Amino acid sequence: MAFAYDKDSDGIVTITMDMDGPVNAMNDQFWPLFKGAMDRIEAEDDLKGVVWTSAKETFFAGGDLNMLKGITPDTVGDLFEQVEATKAVMRRMEKLPVPMVAAINGAALGGGYEICLACNHRIAADNPKTKIGLPEVTLGLLPGGGGVVRLTYLLGLEGAMPFLLEGRQLNPQKALKAGLIHEVVAPDQLLARAKEHILSVQGDEAAVTQPWDTKGYKIPGGPSASPRNAPRIAGAAAMLFKKTRGLMPAPTRILDIMTEAAGRVDFDTAQRYESRRFASLTPLAPTKNMIETLFFGMNKVNGGASRPKDIPRTKIARLGVLGAGMMGQGITYSAAMAGIPVVLKDMSIEAAERGKAYTEKLLNKRVDKGRMTAEQRDAVLALITPTDKTEDVKGCDLIIEAVFEKIDVKNAVLAEHEELLATGGFWGSNTSTLPITRLAGASKKPENFVGLHFFSPVDKMPLLEIIAGDQTSDETLARAFDFARQIKKTPIIVGDKTGFYTSRTISTKMFEALQLVAEGQDPMRVDNLSRLTGMPTGMLSLLDEVQLKLANDIYGTQVEMGLLDPEQEATPEARKMVHELVSQHDRHGRATGKGLYDYTSEGKVIWPGLAAWRKEGTDLPDQDIQDRILFRAVLETLRCLEEGVLRSVADGNVGSILGIGAPVHTGGYIQFVNTYGLDRFVARCEELAAKYGDRFTPPEILKQHASEQKLFA
Template identity: 85%
Template sequence: MGEFAYEKDADGIVTITMNMDGPVNAMNDAFWPLFADTMNKIEAEEGLTGVIWTSAKDTFFAGGDLNMLKGIQPDGAGALFESVEATKAVMRRQEKLPVPVVAAINGAALGGGFEICLACNYRIAAENPKTKIGLPEVTLGLLPGGGGVVRMTYLLGLEAAMPFLLEGRQVAPEKALKAGLIHEVVPADQLLARSKEWILSVQGDQAVITQPWDTKGYRFPGGPSNSPKNMTRIAGAAAMLYKKTKGLMPAPVRILDIMTETAGKVDFDTAQRYESRRFASLTPLATTKNMISTLFFGMNKVNGGASRPKDIPRSKVDRLGVLGAGMMGQGITYSAAMAGIPVVLKDMSMEAAERGKAYTAGLLEKRIKRGQMTPEKRDAVLALITPTDKSEDVKGCDLIIEAVFEQIDIKDKVLAEHEALLADGGFWGSNTSTLPITRLATGSAKPENFVGLHFFSPVDKMPLLEIIAGDQTSDETLARAFDFARQIKKTPIIVGDKTGFYTSRTIGTKIIEAVELVAEGHDPVRVDNLSRLIGMPTGMLSLLDEVQIKLVTDIYNTQVEMGLLDPAKEPNPGARAMLAEMISQHERHGRATGKGFYDYSTDGKTIWPGLAAWRKDGADIPDEDIKDRILFRAVLESLRCLEEGVLRTVNDGNVGSILGIGAPVHTGGYIQFVNTYGLDRFKARCEELAGKYGDRFAPPEILKTHVAEQKEFA
């Protein structure tokens, strides 16, 4: 059978071992005929007692062909529907075979791979904590179109299926067993033997070899969608989805729609057809293409090293020194220890260093309570961390990361005291969000071995690491920093050393634009809410309170003092003046002090009444202008970063904006947003905003060039 090895044993059991061209098995153009031809051969067998599906790859099956799906245009939705229906028809033939069918899951079974498993009578997974099982399509703007929504809902019931369908939850085999997704977990070397044993044990047992949804009188788990308790659950789920997506991401809404409209209301085959229609109409949408482009293809290119200097051997950090056991230092320590790297965590006092190690201990205890870690593993991770107040203890580390206060004089002092302790050939990383790396490296004996490492808070949760190349940072150091990021499971982008780098510079523009709107006299609650309706994770004024008004203002003043910024060219003078007054006259420093744009208490937050002083009669502009001013500022700044070489690739900009600074996920990142908005349309809107609100919205040259050439950003 070519890429599907077909073998029938003496007991009449057929084993199909999928081994398609390429690194994984996938639902691509080659899959459909292989699947159908295999089913034809199975149905023609005489003396057949059972069927086993397994894989020759490390993974069982990787899912749909995203390249193909990304290329679907609106006029291709009909053909996609027919193709999906044809595949489902073969799956239904498999479900109705008069013999038991087993999925022998030897590795990851995600998306279309798990849909194949769901069409089997019995699912056995090999023991492998790295294996993931589930339907993650929603995380890429898609929905499981190969029967996954319907079968999962029929299998588990509405409530239990929701996390797997609406959130795309993926679980290891043991958790999949507990959740009811599979039936057994066995050692890998027993997988096929156990599959055959089960098949022989259920011969002639019609109840076992009939899918639950094909059983006469089948009762839907938890009741149908129109039962009173499920109607309440559906209403709650719909409200939560809107709160999370603001109506900007159609995939989870359509999944809930399929679940609601088919669960116990129609027969199984009608439900399948309804799912196919919703899948075919979702796939060509811009949101879907954006998410596939960035969160799959772009992410793979970034993590694969598209920006990493070429022809430099891969490296690993064998011993890490972290200077500063505060919020950032303790998070870096946790991430490194979890990756198996010995860490020396140094602070001014032993008490502070021990407290930094205790942060990791606390996180590990939470993992134990959630069943994600054993006490033995916890102890092994903690044993990797050596807290100290002695500088000499970091001697011999091949990487030292300085994570002290964001002040140049303090960072200079720490560098002078510790750089000589690096191992031969070691390199130095400064954790900073804004301070120029070239300036920080002036005190280094080997500036070519000095690099910026901008971690995001909280480090244990935030997946991005922004690597900043100073003027003298060598390619070898950049490559080693990139490799370290991957070693601790961070997604690295490499950026140039200009004021604010990429992430701080870009996030600052949308925040300051929101403040400018308030300074102009607009309702602050309206501004905050509209920024959330763009798809930002939180309102811009709320975000500024979180990062601290005083901190942002201090950073700005420092950059002015250093000559990095010219206040005479400040694009948002009204906002800067407002923030300065809030600090100097009203002591509104941010959430940490309980006073920012909002007043904070144990009861929650309320807008600060003093903002009424900035309100102006007649200050009224369309909602779309407010939303576009906030979003377009960040998009335009991303384009300028690309134009100036701060960003090395479009993918770095898109991935970095989503993982690090809260770009709306449905846009696919700030630069991808321009592609699907339309180059000509985006340029025209920028010119309109510039005419009404200032030159900061004027289209940069890189945009004009792409418009003239009608070339998308890629």
């Protein structure tokens, strides 16, 4: 099947898209089918209208990302011509003197929604799986099939910004309210309603004329040069730079196209401008990186690339959470939202009740924003049973302890509760640093013991790091992976070495930044330059968030346990500085208002006491400072891959973006090397190692890939 063509007795043609593969997409197969369908439609006699729909669960999935990530500077021109040809067919669609209706039976995203925008009328089935929008910006792209221009004309600059600059996607009811579609109907009424609409508007010229082709049409909210919109555009540009640091070109280009479309050029010129901006964006490194990781890598990870094979999928029917503090209450919320009954236990019933109240607070916010009904809120709350009684946990097929980060405390909790697991149940320890193999040594069934490192705040952070102890069985790992997907987390499976992957890697970039300060660099300059690499926050600010005291305590514990050798410390001056800040100056971090910064209700300022570490004549080039911070995290990730701590490249890339703040434009710490250039990266590492120490020496896995000229995939 391809495009099924059917003309009924009323003169209405229905095009049912059913391309090869699981979804309809704008690929090499699409173009001749699309053009051929329009050729045939235009040749029809007594045509009353056309319905575009799909035989698949999705209406249309958008562009072929495999094709787009293969675009090079040499093939940009070909892509531009292809995009222009597709747009020409879309213009033929909307210029036809009969109504064109998009009967949206499933998700219509990206190119799929652009096809809908070229129709006069858009009707969506009331389907919970249906999402409507233009999410290209989230993959480093921009809507190139007319989406930027048409949506700007349809909604105006202000109205279109959330959908174009943020990639917001809506369900049918919200899409109707926002003006993205015209109607929502029951799925079994979709085609009948589409045809009914066509027959009802026969002879109505306005019904078959697109707004932007209507004489005298004014874009909602006025043109871009108006006194109302000019400051809005300037404000949006400033916000985009604050968010992207100028490192992700797609949102800036989208705003540029919107500005041109809203009054500076005519509709068709704006369309051609959009095509040029789209085509020239595709070969850029940030675009390739984001497509590779945020689409292909994410699909690999969530699809189970690192999940043990040939083990049946499972679901948790009843969950026990031990500890109702910050982590425990977040885990409880996530599980209850997924429909899992949860027993939340703490030392006192009051503490357990406070843990449940956290979920109630979050749910009330959803109700207030119209994202949930009061009845739905009450149903979720009913799934949570707070308790201080040990026996109430009996029969849970997963128990997660989320207690204080001390081995003796965790061992005591394990001894008290492990036997209460349901037959075949397994145990999860929420820890960011303690070795799982050693924790599992106190278990009667270490094969059923696994590390589950959640990230704070759990209700917002999408990553779950699953740690395999030496005796953790493949079945337990598979069940932990399935639980992560059940609660809508993205799971990576890592090996049990000190710091696992995320804690080990995030510490390198924070302590490299502090090492720079300890060497005499200006702390504000270091913090700002680390932000300008594209990291969500400055590294000194992040260290304050993590808490200087906690970082110092964890390091001390790891040394005491024999997990780290102080003689092998890569950044000794930074470690010494943290110890001095905590023990001599009582600088514990942001939670106490005193860290590398001083925190007040008015904001934060660098602690003046850091001036004691400043040294004249030690200033380094900006690029060296930035590369030292970024390369440390990249190199540590490569070492994790080399040592088997990471099971796949995709786990490293996705985990670094979702869990530890890798700059999004890099596509993650491993993908960064691919587009930086393997030879160039090795050379830069050797240069940094010669100037700043052996911690920048390229690992063997990097040398091997560079010598073979093989990308990390």
